[in-house]
Amino acid sequence: MAYVVTENCIMCKHTDCVSVCPVDCFYEGENMLVIDPDECIDCALCEPECPVDAIVADTVPDVEDWLNLNTELVTLWPVITEQIDAPEDAESWKGITNKLQYLSRKPGLGTQ
Amino acid sequence: MKSEVALENVNFASDQEIRWCPGCGDFAILAQMKKFLSKQGIAPENIAFISGIGCSSRFPYYLETYGMHSIHGRAPAIATGLKRMRPDLQVWVVTGDGDALSIGCGHLLHALRRNTDIKILLFNNRIYGLTKGQFSPTSSPGLITGSTPNGTVHKPLHPLNLALAANSTFVARAVDTNAKQLTETLRRAAQHHGSVLVEIYQNCHIYNDGTFDHAKNNKIKADHVVELKHGEPLIFGANADQGIRLNGVDLEVVQLGFEYREADLLVHDEQAESPAVAQMLAAMSYPHMPEAVGVFRSVRQPTHNELMPDENPTHASRQKRISELLLGSEPWTVS
Numbered sequence: 001m002a003y004v005v006t007e008n009c010i011m012c013k014h015t016d017c018v019s020v021c022p023v024d025c026f027y028e029g030e031n032m033l034v035i036d037p038d039e040c041i042d043c044a045l046c047e048p049e050c051p052v053d054a055i056v057a058d059t060v061p062d063v064e065d066w067l068n069l070n071t072e073l074v075t076l077w078p079v080i081t082e083q084i085d086a087p088e089d090a091e092s093w094k095g096i097t098n099k100l101q102y103l104s105r106k107p108g109l110g111t112q
Numbered sequence: 113m114k115s116e117v118a119l120e121n122v123n124f125a126s127d128q129e130i131r132w133c134p135g136c137g138d139f140a141i142l143a144q145m146k147k148f149l150s151k152q153g154i155a156p157e158n159i160a161f162i163s164g165i166g167c168s169s170r171f172p173y174y175l176e177t178y179g180m181h182s183i184h185g186r187a188p189a190i191a192t193g194l195k196r197m198r199p200d201l202q203v204w205v206v207t208g209d210g211d212a213l214s215i216g217c218g219h220l221l222h223a224l225r226r227n228t229d230i231k232i233l234l235f236n237n238r239i240y241g242l243t244k245g246q247f248s249p250t251s252s253p254g255l256i257t258g259s260t261p262n263g264t265v266h267k268p269l270h271p272l273n274l275a276l277a278a279n280s281t282f283v284a285r286a287v288d289t290n291a292k293q294l295t296e297t298l299r300r301a302a303q304h305h306g307s308v309l310v311e312i313y314q315n316c317h318i319y320n321d322g323t324f325d326h327a328k329n330n331k332i333k334a335d336h337v338v339e340l341k342h343g344e345p346l347i348f349g350a351n352a353d354q355g356i357r358l359n360g361v362d363l364e365v366v367q368l369g370f371e372y373r374e375a376d377l378l379v380h381d382e383q384a385e386s387p388a389v390a391q392m393l394a395a396m397s398y399p400h401m402p403e404a405v406g407v408f409r410s411v412r413q414p415t416h417n418e419l420m421p422d423e424n425p426t427h428a429s430r431q432k433r434i435s436e437l438l439l440g441s442e443p444w445t446v447s
């Protein structure tokens with residue numbers, strides 16, 4: 001089992017989740033974060049932290065595609081262990097649907 | 113007997129809702145245990161987890177093996193009995209710093225002394241978590257808690273020193289969030305024949321957050337943790353330039369490269385018959401010394417069951433023997 005970052009994160013990327021994760025299993029892309037399902041310990045701390053409710057348990061219905069995306073993208077992106085500022089236009093992207101088309105597969109900076 | 117293929121990747125998660133606080137270090141330990149068990153190749157019905165009381169002791173509910181949530185401090189005694197009657201089972205004990213070192217201290221010492229073939233995992237969060245934040249036998253001096261408003265005053269117990277004093281034949285320390293090292297330690301513990309004590313540094317982020325920061329925070333831990341590797345010198349530090357050597361009868365930290373070289377350092381020997389050096393390694397404490405993780409001692413000695421072979425293995429023979437003992441002749445005369 002694991003937790004999964006889903007669509008609401010894209011373009012919002014608040015990173016509040018990163019500050020509570022006890023095992024540093026978040027990985028940073030240009031405009032989204034993902035969780036490594038192998039490293040996630042299911043402690044459930046991140047889920048209520050996200051201001052836009054982007055994180056769900058992998059037991060909710062219809063989450064397989066997002067789980068696969070998280071699994072794939074952690075191999076491409078660097079780990080992020082500290083919270084950073086959200087993008088300036090994060091508020092304007094809140095609640096927008098069909099954001100998957102805007103997902104950038106480019107890695108973020110990660111935490112040095 | 114099931115084939116090996118059928119035993120691979122068995123899902124050891126139970127259907128129980130997990131009651132630990134979100135963020136608890138116990139989640140990390142459970143995650144690594146499930147992964148390890150799924151690869152071990154032993155069927156779930158041949159494994160038992162016995163626990164005492166505490167947050168640690170909820171562990172058996174969350175694994176699809178046999179388990180017992182027993183009484184406070186008594187898990188080692190119950191596990192000793194189980195292993196005696198069912199030597200075919202792989203028996204684990206899950207306990208905490210309160211359960212094992214306060215009320216359970218006596219049972220712990222003798223289970224280890226007897227070299228019973230049980231694997232004791234001691235989740236040390238240095239606090240009484242389940243009862244909401246009283247100090248424990250391992251709490252750091254000066255800790256302010258609900259029961260010590262002016263701070264704790266006594267020196268803490270070190271569980272590994274107790275284990276070595278009781279001649280435990282496998283003694284190790286791991287950290288809850290260091291997944292690789294924890295899994296490797298569990299693997300070695302599982303394979304050991306004889307008494308096992310693994311102290312696992314576990315973070316209770318509600319009542320004692322950050323107590324092991326020196327061993328978990330990636331920015332600083334290289335300077336405060338030394339990894340024990342059998343046959344290798346003790347070297348640590350962000351630049352791998354600090355070492356530990358024996359100076360007379362004390363351990364001391366030295367800088368490498370000037371006065372001292374690798375050849376001057378203590379070489380770790382897990383298999384030393386005498387636990388004396390292991391005792392010193394186990395006593396190293398932050399901030400004065402780096403803390404050691406890995407396997408301190410791993411020796412093979414006759415186990416409890418090997419020392420006392422069962423002379424009455426059948427139910428019928430046990431019934432007869434008990435009757436004889438209870439109702440048999442008196443061994444003394446009154447004159």
